[in-house]
Amino acid sequence: MVRLLAGREVVDSLEDDLTPRVASLAARGITPTLAVVRMGERPDDLSYERTAARRAAGLGIGVRSLALAADAPFDELARAIEAVNADASVHGCLMFRPLPPHIDEARACDLLLPAKDVDGITSLSLAGVFAGAPQGFPPATAQACLEVLDHYGVPVEGKHVVVVGRSLVIGRPVAMMLLGRNASVTLCHSKTEDLESLTRLADVVICATGRPRAFGAAYFRPGQTVLDVGINFDAQGALCGDVDFDAAGSVLGDAGSITPVPGGLGSVTTSVTMAHVVQAAEKIAEG
Amino acid sequence: MVRLLAGREVVDSLEDDLTPRVASLAARGITPTLAVVRMGERPDDLSYERTAARRAAGLGIGVRSLALAADAPFDELARAIEAVNADASVHGCLMFRPLPPHIDEARACDLLLPAKDVDGITSLSLAGVFAGAPQGFPPATAQACLEVLDHYGVPVEGKHVVVVGRSLVIGRPVAMMLLGRNASVTLCHSKTEDLESLTRLADVVICATGRPRAFGAAYFRPGQTVLDVGINFDAQGALCGDVDFDAAGSVLGDAGSITPVPGGLGSVTTSVTMAHVVQAAEKIAEG
Numbered sequence: 396m397v398r399l400l401a402g403r404e405v406v407d408s409l410e411d412d413l414t415p416r417v418a419s420l421a422a423r424g425i426t427p428t429l430a431v432v433r434m435g436e437r438p439d440d441l442s443y444e445r446t447a448a449r450r451a452a453g454l455g456i457g458v459r460s461l462a463l464a465a466d467a468p469f470d471e472l473a474r475a476i477e478a479v480n481a482d483a484s485v486h487g488c489l490m491f492r493p494l495p496p497h498i499d500e501a502r503a504c505d506l507l508l509p510a511k512d513v514d515g516i517t518s519l520s521l522a523g524v525f526a527g528a529p530q531g532f533p534p535a536t537a538q539a540c541l542e543v544l545d546h547y548g549v550p551v552e553g554k555h556v557v558v559v560g561r562s563l564v565i566g567r568p569v570a571m572m573l574l575g576r577n578a579s580v581t582l583c584h585s586k587t588e589d590l591e592s593l594t595r596l597a598d599v600v601i602c603a604t605g606r607p608r609a610f611g612a613a614y615f616r617p618g619q620t621v622l623d624v625g626i627n628f629d630a631q632g633a634l635c636g637d638v639d640f641d642a643a644g645s646v647l648g649d650a651g652s653i654t655p656v657p658g659g660l661g662s663v664t665t666s667v668t669m670a671h672v673v674q675a676a677e678k679i680a681e682g
Numbered sequence: 683m684v685r686l687l688a689g690r691e692v693v694d695s696l697e698d699d700l701t702p703r704v705a706s707l708a709a710r711g712i713t714p715t716l717a718v719v720r721m722g723e724r725p726d727d728l729s730y731e732r733t734a735a736r737r738a739a740g741l742g743i744g745v746r747s748l749a750l751a752a753d754a755p756f757d758e759l760a761r762a763i764e765a766v767n768a769d770a771s772v773h774g775c776l777m778f779r780p781l782p783p784h785i786d787e788a789r790a791c792d793l794l795l796p797a798k799d800v801d802g803i804t805s806l807s808l809a810g811v812f813a814g815a816p817q818g819f820p821p822a823t824a825q826a827c828l829e830v831l832d833h834y835g836v837p838v839e840g841k842h843v844v845v846v847g848r849s850l851v852i853g854r855p856v857a858m859m860l861l862g863r864n865a866s867v868t869l870c871h872s873k874t875e876d877l878e879s880l881t882r883l884a885d886v887v888i889c890a891t892g893r894p895r896a897f898g899a900a901y902f903r904p905g906q907t908v909l910d911v912g913i914n915f916d917a918q919g920a921l922c923g924d925v926d927f928d929a930a931g932s933v934l935g936d937a938g939s940i941t942p943v944p945g946g947l948g949s950v951t952t953s954v955t956m957a958h959v960v961q962a963a964e965k966i967a968e969g
Binding site for chain 1: 864871
Protein backbone atom coordinates (compact mmCIF):
# COMPACT_ATOMS: atom_id res chain seq x y z
CA MET A 396 0.00 0.00 0.00
CA VAL A 397 1.10 3.54 -0.75
CA ARG A 398 2.71 5.37 2.16
CA LEU A 399 0.60 8.19 3.60
CA LEU A 400 2.44 11.44 4.24
CA ALA A 401 0.17 12.66 7.00
CA GLY A 402 0.25 16.35 7.85
CA ARG A 403 -0.38 15.67 11.53
CA GLU A 404 3.12 14.27 12.14
CA VAL A 405 4.73 17.30 10.50
CA VAL A 406 2.48 19.67 12.46
CA ASP A 407 3.43 17.95 15.72
CA SER A 408 7.09 18.21 14.93
CA LEU A 409 6.81 21.90 13.99
CA GLU A 410 4.79 22.64 17.13
CA ASP A 411 7.27 20.78 19.33
CA ASP A 412 9.87 23.16 18.03
CA LEU A 413 7.68 26.26 18.47
CA THR A 414 6.38 25.67 22.00
CA PRO A 415 9.60 26.42 23.90
CA ARG A 416 10.38 29.34 21.58
CA VAL A 417 6.99 30.94 22.30
CA ALA A 418 7.57 30.32 26.03
CA SER A 419 10.93 32.01 25.84
CA LEU A 420 9.40 35.04 24.12
CA ALA A 421 6.59 35.09 26.72
CA ALA A 422 9.22 35.17 29.47
CA ARG A 423 10.44 38.40 27.92
CA GLY A 424 6.90 39.80 27.80
CA ILE A 425 6.44 39.21 24.10
CA THR A 426 3.36 37.53 22.62
CA PRO A 427 4.09 36.68 18.98
CA THR A 428 1.09 38.12 17.16
CA LEU A 429 -0.41 37.63 13.72
CA ALA A 430 -2.67 40.22 12.09
CA VAL A 431 -5.18 38.81 9.63
CA VAL A 432 -6.37 41.29 7.00
CA ARG A 433 -9.58 40.28 5.27
CA MET A 434 -11.89 42.04 2.82
CA GLY A 435 -15.44 40.75 2.79
CA GLU A 436 -16.77 37.51 4.25
CA ARG A 437 -15.69 34.74 1.88
CA PRO A 438 -16.51 31.41 3.58
CA ASP A 439 -13.02 29.99 2.76
CA ASP A 440 -11.35 32.98 4.40
CA LEU A 441 -13.58 32.82 7.48
CA SER A 442 -12.94 29.12 7.83
CA TYR A 443 -9.18 29.55 7.52
CA GLU A 444 -9.29 32.44 10.00
CA ARG A 445 -11.04 30.25 12.59
CA THR A 446 -8.54 27.44 12.07
CA ALA A 447 -5.61 29.82 12.36
CA ALA A 448 -7.03 31.44 15.50
CA ARG A 449 -7.53 28.04 17.15
CA ARG A 450 -4.05 26.86 16.25
CA ALA A 451 -2.51 30.16 17.38
CA ALA A 452 -4.35 30.04 20.71
CA GLY A 453 -3.05 26.54 21.35
CA LEU A 454 0.49 27.77 20.82
CA GLY A 455 0.21 31.01 22.78
CA ILE A 456 0.33 33.14 19.65
CA GLY A 457 -1.98 36.15 19.38
CA VAL A 458 -4.25 36.80 16.42
CA ARG A 459 -5.85 40.12 15.53
CA SER A 460 -8.48 40.29 12.86
CA LEU A 461 -8.71 43.38 10.66
CA ALA A 462 -11.91 42.90 8.68
CA LEU A 463 -12.85 45.37 5.95
CA ALA A 464 -15.97 45.53 3.83
CA ALA A 465 -15.67 43.76 0.47
CA ASP A 466 -16.16 47.12 -1.26
CA ALA A 467 -13.82 49.13 0.96
CA PRO A 468 -11.69 51.51 -1.12
CA PHE A 469 -7.96 50.94 -1.65
CA ASP A 470 -7.07 53.73 0.78
CA GLU A 471 -8.87 52.01 3.61
CA LEU A 472 -6.96 48.78 2.96
CA ALA A 473 -3.74 50.79 2.74
CA ARG A 474 -4.43 52.37 6.13
CA ALA A 475 -5.05 48.92 7.64
CA ILE A 476 -1.74 47.60 6.29
CA GLU A 477 0.10 50.71 7.45
CA ALA A 478 -1.40 50.26 10.91
CA VAL A 479 -0.01 46.70 10.94
CA ASN A 480 3.40 48.02 9.87
CA ALA A 481 3.39 50.65 12.62
CA ASP A 482 2.15 48.40 15.43
CA ALA A 483 5.17 47.00 17.27
CA SER A 484 2.98 44.40 19.00
CA VAL A 485 2.12 42.78 15.65
CA HIS A 486 4.88 40.59 14.21
CA GLY A 487 3.34 39.07 11.13
CA CYS A 488 0.50 39.73 8.72
CA LEU A 489 -1.60 37.42 6.59
CA MET A 490 -3.78 39.06 3.94
CA PHE A 491 -6.44 36.89 2.32
CA ARG A 492 -6.35 36.86 -1.45
CA PRO A 493 -7.56 37.21 -4.07
CA LEU A 494 -8.49 40.74 -3.05
CA PRO A 495 -11.67 42.18 -4.60
CA PRO A 496 -11.25 43.18 -8.26
CA HIS A 497 -11.28 46.94 -7.56
CA ILE A 498 -8.07 46.59 -5.51
CA ASP A 499 -4.62 46.70 -7.13
CA GLU A 500 -3.41 43.55 -5.39
CA ALA A 501 0.31 43.84 -6.20
CA ARG A 502 0.35 47.44 -4.94
CA ALA A 503 -1.47 46.43 -1.74
CA CYS A 504 0.97 43.56 -1.11
CA ASP A 505 3.96 45.87 -1.48
CA LEU A 506 2.67 48.16 1.26
CA LEU A 507 3.42 45.50 3.85
CA LEU A 508 6.81 45.60 5.57
CA PRO A 509 8.85 42.58 4.35
CA ALA A 510 9.83 41.88 7.98
CA LYS A 511 6.13 41.22 8.78
CA ASP A 512 5.38 39.45 5.49
CA VAL A 513 4.96 35.93 6.92
CA ASP A 514 3.28 34.67 3.73
CA GLY A 515 5.79 35.93 1.18
CA ILE A 516 3.55 38.35 -0.72
CA THR A 517 5.81 41.40 -1.14
CA SER A 518 8.12 41.96 -4.11
CA LEU A 519 11.16 41.77 -1.85
CA SER A 520 10.06 38.44 -0.36
CA LEU A 521 9.43 37.07 -3.84
CA ALA A 522 12.77 38.38 -5.12
CA GLY A 523 14.41 36.58 -2.18
CA VAL A 524 12.71 33.31 -3.11
CA PHE A 525 13.63 33.77 -6.78
CA ALA A 526 17.25 34.64 -6.00
CA GLY A 527 17.57 31.90 -3.38
CA ALA A 528 18.63 34.63 -0.93
CA PRO A 529 15.90 34.99 1.68
CA GLN A 530 14.50 38.45 2.34
CA GLY A 531 11.45 38.23 4.56
CA PHE A 532 9.67 34.86 4.36
CA PRO A 533 8.72 32.45 1.58
CA PRO A 534 5.02 31.74 0.91
CA ALA A 535 3.77 29.41 3.66
CA THR A 536 2.24 26.79 1.34
CA ALA A 537 5.49 26.43 -0.59
CA GLN A 538 7.44 26.12 2.65
CA ALA A 539 4.91 23.51 3.84
CA CYS A 540 5.80 21.29 0.85
CA LEU A 541 9.46 21.36 1.87
CA GLU A 542 8.57 20.62 5.49
CA VAL A 543 6.65 17.50 4.42
CA LEU A 544 9.47 16.29 2.16
CA ASP A 545 12.04 16.93 4.90
CA HIS A 546 10.00 15.33 7.66
CA TYR A 547 9.46 12.13 5.70
CA GLY A 548 13.02 12.07 4.38
CA VAL A 549 12.13 12.28 0.70
CA PRO A 550 15.36 13.06 -1.18
CA VAL A 551 15.24 15.89 -3.70
CA GLU A 552 18.88 16.67 -4.51
CA GLY A 553 19.51 15.76 -8.15
CA LYS A 554 15.96 14.37 -8.41
CA HIS A 555 13.32 15.52 -10.86
CA VAL A 556 10.35 17.38 -9.39
CA VAL A 557 7.39 18.26 -11.60
CA VAL A 558 5.23 21.10 -10.27
CA VAL A 559 1.81 21.51 -11.89
CA GLY A 560 0.42 25.00 -11.36
CA ARG A 561 2.39 28.23 -11.62
CA SER A 562 0.85 30.60 -9.08
CA LEU A 563 2.96 32.94 -6.99
CA VAL A 564 1.44 31.41 -3.87
CA ILE A 565 2.73 27.91 -4.51
CA GLY A 566 3.86 26.73 -7.96
CA ARG A 567 6.58 29.23 -8.78
CA PRO A 568 7.96 29.66 -5.24
CA VAL A 569 8.06 25.93 -4.46
CA ALA A 570 9.87 25.37 -7.77
CA MET A 571 12.54 27.90 -6.81
CA MET A 572 12.88 26.56 -3.27
CA LEU A 573 13.37 23.02 -4.59
CA LEU A 574 15.89 24.33 -7.10
CA GLY A 575 17.70 25.73 -4.07
CA ARG A 576 17.78 22.18 -2.72
CA ASN A 577 19.41 21.06 -5.97
CA ALA A 578 16.36 19.38 -7.48
CA SER A 579 15.76 19.61 -11.22
CA VAL A 580 12.38 21.27 -11.48
CA THR A 581 9.76 21.34 -14.23
CA LEU A 582 6.95 23.89 -14.07
CA CYS A 583 3.76 22.81 -15.86
CA HIS A 584 0.33 24.39 -16.18
CA SER A 585 -2.95 24.42 -18.08
CA LYS A 586 -1.19 25.01 -21.42
CA THR A 587 1.31 22.16 -21.02
CA GLU A 588 1.13 19.62 -23.85
CA ASP A 589 1.13 15.94 -22.87
CA LEU A 590 1.17 16.69 -19.14
CA GLU A 591 0.79 13.02 -18.23
CA SER A 592 4.12 12.11 -19.85
CA LEU A 593 5.88 14.82 -17.86
CA THR A 594 4.36 13.98 -14.47
CA ARG A 595 5.10 10.27 -15.01
CA LEU A 596 8.80 11.12 -15.47
CA ALA A 597 9.13 12.83 -12.11
CA ASP A 598 10.49 11.51 -8.84
CA VAL A 599 8.24 13.95 -7.00
CA VAL A 600 5.00 15.45 -8.35
CA ILE A 601 3.44 18.54 -6.76
CA CYS A 602 -0.16 19.15 -7.84
CA ALA A 603 -1.35 22.71 -7.27
CA THR A 604 -4.03 23.47 -9.81
CA GLY A 605 -7.22 23.76 -7.74
CA ARG A 606 -9.01 21.27 -9.99
CA PRO A 607 -10.83 18.62 -7.90
CA ARG A 608 -9.47 15.08 -8.45
CA ALA A 609 -8.05 16.10 -11.83
CA PHE A 610 -4.98 13.85 -11.51
CA GLY A 611 -5.97 10.24 -12.06
CA ALA A 612 -3.98 7.04 -12.57
CA ALA A 613 -2.59 8.10 -15.96
CA TYR A 614 -0.47 10.83 -14.39
CA PHE A 615 1.58 8.57 -12.13
CA ARG A 616 3.94 5.59 -12.06
CA PRO A 617 5.00 3.30 -9.20
CA GLY A 618 7.33 4.71 -6.58
CA GLN A 619 6.68 8.42 -6.98
CA THR A 620 6.10 10.88 -4.15
CA VAL A 621 3.00 13.02 -4.67
CA LEU A 622 2.20 16.24 -2.81
CA ASP A 623 -1.42 17.28 -3.25
CA VAL A 624 -1.74 21.00 -2.55
CA GLY A 625 -5.35 21.28 -3.73
CA ILE A 626 -8.09 22.15 -1.27
CA ASN A 627 -11.26 21.75 -3.31
CA PHE A 628 -14.87 20.72 -2.93
CA ASP A 629 -16.30 18.13 -5.27
CA ALA A 630 -19.81 18.19 -6.77
CA GLN A 631 -21.15 16.54 -3.58
CA GLY A 632 -19.57 19.24 -1.43
CA ALA A 633 -16.88 16.93 -0.05
CA LEU A 634 -13.39 18.27 0.59
CA CYS A 635 -10.89 16.81 -1.87
CA GLY A 636 -7.50 17.48 -3.39
CA ASP A 637 -6.28 17.87 -6.96
CA VAL A 638 -5.37 14.19 -7.00
CA ASP A 639 -7.79 11.29 -7.36
CA PHE A 640 -6.41 9.68 -4.22
CA ASP A 641 -7.59 6.11 -4.74
CA ALA A 642 -6.61 5.94 -8.40
CA ALA A 643 -3.22 7.53 -7.76
CA GLY A 644 -2.54 5.41 -4.68
CA SER A 645 -3.08 2.16 -6.56
CA VAL A 646 -0.56 3.21 -9.22
CA LEU A 647 2.05 4.60 -6.83
CA GLY A 648 2.15 1.30 -4.95
CA ASP A 649 4.25 0.22 -1.97
CA ALA A 650 7.26 2.33 -2.94
CA GLY A 651 5.15 5.44 -3.48
CA SER A 652 3.94 8.11 -1.04
CA ILE A 653 1.19 10.70 -1.11
CA THR A 654 -0.28 13.46 1.04
CA PRO A 655 -4.01 13.03 1.77
CA VAL A 656 -6.66 15.78 1.55
CA PRO A 657 -7.83 16.56 4.16
CA GLY A 658 -5.03 15.78 6.59
CA GLY A 659 -2.14 16.75 4.38
CA LEU A 660 -0.53 20.04 3.42
CA GLY A 661 -3.31 22.35 4.61
CA SER A 662 -2.62 21.90 8.30
CA VAL A 663 1.14 22.08 7.73
CA THR A 664 0.69 25.42 5.98
CA THR A 665 -1.03 26.83 9.06
CA SER A 666 1.86 25.64 11.25
CA VAL A 667 4.40 27.19 8.90
CA THR A 668 2.56 30.50 9.15
CA MET A 669 2.75 30.24 12.95
CA ALA A 670 6.45 29.39 12.73
CA HIS A 671 7.02 32.48 10.58
CA VAL A 672 5.21 34.68 13.13
CA VAL A 673 7.40 33.31 15.93
CA GLN A 674 10.52 33.79 13.83
CA ALA A 675 9.47 37.38 13.03
CA ALA A 676 8.94 38.07 16.75
CA GLU A 677 12.33 36.56 17.58
CA LYS A 678 14.07 38.68 14.97
CA ILE A 679 12.52 41.85 16.37
CA ALA A 680 13.29 40.78 19.95
CA GLU A 681 16.92 40.21 19.00
CA GLY A 682 16.89 43.73 17.56
CA MET B 683 21.58 20.49 -42.56
CA VAL B 684 20.64 22.07 -39.25
CA ARG B 685 19.20 25.57 -39.51
CA LEU B 686 21.49 28.31 -38.20
CA LEU B 687 19.81 30.88 -35.94
CA ALA B 688 22.22 33.70 -36.71
CA GLY B 689 22.32 36.60 -34.27
CA ARG B 690 23.01 39.11 -37.06
CA GLU B 691 19.47 38.92 -38.45
CA VAL B 692 17.97 39.52 -35.01
CA VAL B 693 20.38 42.39 -34.35
CA ASP B 694 19.45 44.01 -37.68
CA SER B 695 15.78 43.73 -36.90
CA LEU B 696 16.21 45.19 -33.40
CA GLU B 697 18.35 48.02 -34.74
CA ASP B 698 15.85 48.80 -37.52
CA ASP B 699 13.33 49.34 -34.75
CA LEU B 700 15.70 51.43 -32.60
CA THR B 701 17.06 53.82 -35.24
CA PRO B 702 13.91 55.95 -35.71
CA ARG B 703 13.24 55.91 -31.96
CA VAL B 704 16.72 57.28 -31.20
CA ALA B 705 16.20 59.91 -33.94
CA SER B 706 12.92 60.94 -32.40
CA LEU B 707 14.57 61.32 -28.98
CA ALA B 708 17.44 63.26 -30.58
CA ALA B 709 14.91 65.65 -32.11
CA ARG B 710 13.82 66.43 -28.55
CA GLY B 711 17.40 67.00 -27.47
CA ILE B 712 17.74 63.64 -25.70
CA THR B 713 20.67 61.28 -26.22
CA PRO B 714 19.81 57.91 -24.68
CA THR B 715 22.82 57.18 -22.51
CA LEU B 716 24.21 54.07 -20.86
CA ALA B 717 26.55 54.20 -17.87
CA VAL B 718 28.93 51.27 -17.58
CA VAL B 719 30.17 50.61 -14.04
CA ARG B 720 33.29 48.47 -13.90
CA MET B 721 35.61 47.43 -11.07
CA GLY B 722 39.09 46.44 -12.16
CA GLU B 723 40.28 45.60 -15.66
CA ARG B 724 39.00 42.11 -16.43
CA PRO B 725 39.70 41.42 -20.14
CA ASP B 726 36.13 40.10 -20.69
CA ASP B 727 34.65 43.28 -19.25
CA LEU B 728 36.95 45.53 -21.28
CA SER B 729 36.13 43.61 -24.43
CA TYR B 730 32.38 43.82 -23.81
CA GLU B 731 32.70 47.51 -22.99
CA ARG B 732 34.41 48.18 -26.34
CA THR B 733 31.76 46.22 -28.22
CA ALA B 734 28.95 48.01 -26.42
CA ALA B 735 30.55 51.43 -27.05
CA ARG B 736 30.92 50.68 -30.77
CA ARG B 737 27.36 49.42 -31.08
CA ALA B 738 26.01 52.38 -29.10
CA ALA B 739 27.95 54.88 -31.24
CA GLY B 740 26.48 53.35 -34.39
CA LEU B 741 22.99 53.86 -33.00
CA GLY B 742 23.49 57.37 -31.60
CA ILE B 743 23.41 56.13 -28.01
CA GLY B 744 25.87 57.62 -25.51
CA VAL B 745 28.08 55.52 -23.26
CA ARG B 746 29.82 56.72 -20.11
CA SER B 747 32.38 54.58 -18.41
CA LEU B 748 32.71 54.66 -14.63
CA ALA B 749 35.82 52.62 -13.91
CA LEU B 750 36.82 51.87 -10.32
CA ALA B 751 39.88 50.11 -8.98
CA ALA B 752 39.41 46.38 -8.36
CA ASP B 753 40.03 47.02 -4.65
CA ALA B 754 37.85 50.11 -4.32
CA PRO B 755 35.78 49.99 -1.12
CA PHE B 756 32.01 49.42 -1.16
CA ASP B 757 31.33 53.08 -0.39
CA GLU B 758 33.13 54.21 -3.52
CA LEU B 759 31.04 51.84 -5.64
CA ALA B 760 27.91 53.04 -3.84
CA ARG B 761 28.79 56.65 -4.64
CA ALA B 762 29.27 55.76 -8.32
CA ILE B 763 25.86 54.06 -8.48
CA GLU B 764 24.20 56.94 -6.65
CA ALA B 765 25.77 59.36 -9.12
CA VAL B 766 24.20 57.31 -11.94
CA ASN B 767 20.84 57.44 -10.19
CA ALA B 768 21.05 61.21 -9.73
CA ASP B 769 22.25 62.03 -13.25
CA ALA B 770 19.19 62.81 -15.39
CA SER B 771 21.29 62.52 -18.56
CA VAL B 772 21.99 58.82 -17.85
CA HIS B 773 19.08 56.50 -18.68
CA GLY B 774 20.48 53.05 -18.07
CA CYS B 775 23.28 51.37 -16.15
CA LEU B 776 25.20 48.20 -16.78
CA MET B 777 27.40 46.95 -13.92
CA PHE B 778 29.90 44.22 -14.73
CA ARG B 779 29.70 41.19 -12.50
CA PRO B 780 30.86 39.25 -10.64
CA LEU B 781 32.00 42.16 -8.48
CA PRO B 782 35.20 41.60 -6.47
CA PRO B 783 34.74 39.32 -3.45
CA HIS B 784 34.98 42.12 -0.87
CA ILE B 785 31.81 43.72 -2.31
CA ASP B 786 28.30 42.67 -1.16
CA GLU B 787 26.99 42.22 -4.69
CA ALA B 788 23.27 41.95 -3.87
CA ARG B 789 23.47 45.11 -1.77
CA ALA B 790 25.31 46.96 -4.54
CA CYS B 791 22.75 45.88 -7.16
CA ASP B 792 19.86 47.12 -5.03
CA LEU B 793 21.35 50.62 -4.87
CA LEU B 794 20.52 51.11 -8.55
CA LEU B 795 17.18 52.73 -9.42
CA PRO B 796 14.96 50.05 -11.04
CA ALA B 797 14.05 52.56 -13.76
CA LYS B 798 17.72 52.61 -14.85
CA ASP B 799 18.29 48.90 -14.32
CA VAL B 800 18.58 47.90 -17.98
CA ASP B 801 20.11 44.51 -17.12
CA GLY B 802 17.60 43.36 -14.50
CA ILE B 803 19.92 43.19 -11.49
CA THR B 804 17.80 44.81 -8.74
CA SER B 805 15.45 42.89 -6.45
CA LEU B 806 12.46 44.73 -7.88
CA SER B 807 13.43 43.87 -11.46
CA LEU B 808 13.90 40.23 -10.48
CA ALA B 809 10.60 40.16 -8.59
CA GLY B 810 8.95 41.51 -11.72
CA VAL B 811 10.45 38.71 -13.82
CA PHE B 812 9.45 36.11 -11.22
CA ALA B 813 5.90 37.45 -10.91
CA GLY B 814 5.51 37.90 -14.67
CA ALA B 815 4.65 41.55 -13.94
CA PRO B 816 7.48 43.69 -15.30
CA GLN B 817 9.06 46.24 -12.97
CA GLY B 818 12.17 47.71 -14.55
CA PHE B 819 13.75 45.45 -17.18
CA PRO B 820 14.53 41.73 -17.45
CA PRO B 821 18.15 40.58 -17.69
CA ALA B 822 19.35 41.30 -21.24
CA THR B 823 20.69 37.80 -21.97
CA ALA B 824 17.37 36.20 -21.00
CA GLN B 825 15.49 38.69 -23.17
CA ALA B 826 17.91 37.95 -26.02
CA CYS B 827 16.85 34.28 -25.96
CA LEU B 828 13.22 35.31 -26.43
CA GLU B 829 14.17 37.71 -29.23
CA VAL B 830 15.91 34.88 -31.11
CA LEU B 831 12.98 32.48 -30.66
CA ASP B 832 10.51 35.19 -31.73
CA HIS B 833 12.53 36.32 -34.71
CA TYR B 834 12.87 32.80 -36.10
CA GLY B 835 9.28 31.90 -35.27
CA VAL B 836 10.09 29.04 -32.90
CA PRO B 837 6.85 28.17 -31.07
CA VAL B 838 7.05 27.87 -27.29
CA GLU B 839 3.43 27.87 -26.07
CA GLY B 840 2.67 24.46 -24.59
CA LYS B 841 6.15 23.24 -25.62
CA HIS B 842 8.78 21.84 -23.30
CA VAL B 843 11.86 23.98 -22.79
CA VAL B 844 14.81 22.61 -20.81
CA VAL B 845 17.14 25.26 -19.42
CA VAL B 846 20.54 24.06 -18.21
CA GLY B 847 22.10 26.53 -15.78
CA ARG B 848 20.29 28.35 -13.01
CA SER B 849 22.01 31.72 -12.69
CA LEU B 850 20.06 34.91 -12.03
CA VAL B 851 21.60 36.38 -15.16
CA ILE B 852 20.12 33.84 -17.54
CA GLY B 853 18.84 30.44 -16.36
CA ARG B 854 16.22 31.42 -13.82
CA PRO B 855 14.96 34.57 -15.57
CA VAL B 856 14.69 32.96 -19.01
CA ALA B 857 12.77 30.06 -17.42
CA MET B 858 10.25 32.49 -15.91
CA MET B 859 9.95 34.52 -19.10
CA LEU B 860 9.24 31.36 -21.12
CA LEU B 861 6.73 30.28 -18.49
CA GLY B 862 5.07 33.64 -19.15
CA ARG B 863 4.84 32.57 -22.81
CA ASN B 864 3.08 29.37 -21.68
CA ALA B 865 6.00 27.01 -22.19
CA SER B 866 6.53 24.14 -19.76
CA VAL B 867 9.98 24.77 -18.37
CA THR B 868 12.54 22.48 -16.72
CA LEU B 869 15.47 24.01 -14.86
CA CYS B 870 18.56 21.76 -14.73
CA HIS B 871 22.05 22.30 -13.34
CA SER B 872 25.28 20.64 -12.26
CA LYS B 873 23.46 18.43 -9.73
CA THR B 874 20.84 17.14 -12.18
CA GLU B 875 20.82 13.35 -12.50
CA ASP B 876 20.67 11.91 -16.03
CA LEU B 877 20.75 15.34 -17.67
CA GLU B 878 20.98 13.84 -21.16
CA SER B 879 17.57 12.19 -20.83
CA LEU B 880 16.00 15.47 -19.83
CA THR B 881 17.55 17.59 -22.57
CA ARG B 882 16.61 14.97 -25.20
CA LEU B 883 12.96 15.31 -24.15
CA ALA B 884 12.79 19.02 -24.80
CA ASP B 885 11.45 20.89 -27.80
CA VAL B 886 13.86 23.72 -27.01
CA VAL B 887 17.15 23.38 -25.08
CA ILE B 888 18.89 26.43 -23.63
CA CYS B 889 22.49 25.76 -22.57
CA ALA B 890 23.86 28.31 -20.12
CA THR B 891 26.53 26.60 -18.05
CA GLY B 892 29.76 28.28 -19.14
CA ARG B 893 31.38 24.89 -19.79
CA PRO B 894 33.12 24.87 -23.22
CA ARG B 895 31.57 22.37 -25.67
CA ALA B 896 30.11 20.34 -22.80
CA PHE B 897 26.94 19.41 -24.69
CA GLY B 898 27.75 16.74 -27.28
CA ALA B 899 25.60 14.50 -29.46
CA ALA B 900 24.17 12.50 -26.53
CA TYR B 901 22.23 15.52 -25.25
CA PHE B 902 20.13 16.04 -28.38
CA ARG B 903 17.63 14.44 -30.73
CA PRO B 904 16.52 15.38 -34.26
CA GLY B 905 14.32 18.44 -34.65
CA GLN B 906 15.15 20.33 -31.48
CA THR B 907 15.92 24.03 -31.23
CA VAL B 908 19.11 24.75 -29.29
CA LEU B 909 20.12 28.13 -27.88
CA ASP B 910 23.76 28.22 -26.86
CA VAL B 911 24.27 31.01 -24.33
CA GLY B 912 27.87 30.07 -23.49
CA ILE B 913 30.70 32.41 -24.36
CA ASN B 914 33.81 30.41 -23.51
CA PHE B 915 37.35 29.90 -24.66
CA ASP B 916 38.62 26.42 -25.36
CA ALA B 917 42.09 25.09 -24.48
CA GLN B 918 43.43 26.56 -27.76
CA GLY B 919 42.03 29.98 -26.88
CA ALA B 920 39.27 29.81 -29.49
CA LEU B 921 35.87 31.30 -28.70
CA CYS B 922 33.23 28.59 -28.32
CA GLY B 923 29.82 27.92 -26.77
CA ASP B 924 28.55 25.39 -24.27
CA VAL B 925 27.46 23.18 -27.16
CA ASP B 926 29.72 21.04 -29.32
CA PHE B 927 28.34 22.64 -32.45
CA ASP B 928 29.36 20.02 -35.02
CA ALA B 929 28.27 17.04 -32.93
CA ALA B 930 24.97 18.66 -31.96
CA GLY B 931 24.27 19.89 -35.48
CA SER B 932 24.62 16.41 -36.95
CA VAL B 933 22.07 15.03 -34.45
CA LEU B 934 19.58 17.92 -34.71
CA GLY B 935 19.37 17.43 -38.48
CA ASP B 936 17.30 19.27 -41.10
CA ALA B 937 14.38 19.91 -38.75
CA GLY B 938 16.63 21.24 -35.98
CA SER B 939 18.02 24.73 -35.37
CA ILE B 940 20.90 26.10 -33.33
CA THR B 941 22.54 29.40 -32.48
CA PRO B 942 26.25 29.54 -33.35
CA VAL B 943 29.03 30.88 -31.09
CA PRO B 944 30.30 33.38 -32.06
CA GLY B 945 27.53 35.00 -34.09
CA GLY B 946 24.63 33.95 -31.91
CA LEU B 947 23.17 35.26 -28.67
CA GLY B 948 26.11 37.46 -27.62
CA SER B 949 25.47 40.15 -30.21
CA VAL B 950 21.72 39.99 -29.62
CA THR B 951 22.29 40.60 -25.90
CA THR B 952 24.18 43.82 -26.69
CA SER B 953 21.28 44.99 -28.88
CA VAL B 954 18.76 44.17 -26.17
CA THR B 955 20.77 46.28 -23.72
CA MET B 956 20.67 49.16 -26.21
CA ALA B 957 16.92 48.66 -26.66
CA HIS B 958 16.45 48.85 -22.89
CA VAL B 959 18.44 52.11 -22.72
CA VAL B 960 16.27 53.62 -25.45
CA GLN B 961 13.11 52.40 -23.73
CA ALA B 962 14.31 53.87 -20.41
CA ALA B 963 14.99 57.20 -22.10
CA GLU B 964 11.56 57.15 -23.76
CA LYS B 965 9.85 56.45 -20.44
CA ILE B 966 11.61 59.40 -18.80
CA ALA B 967 10.87 61.64 -21.80
CA GLU B 968 7.19 60.73 -21.58
CA GLY B 969 7.30 61.74 -17.92
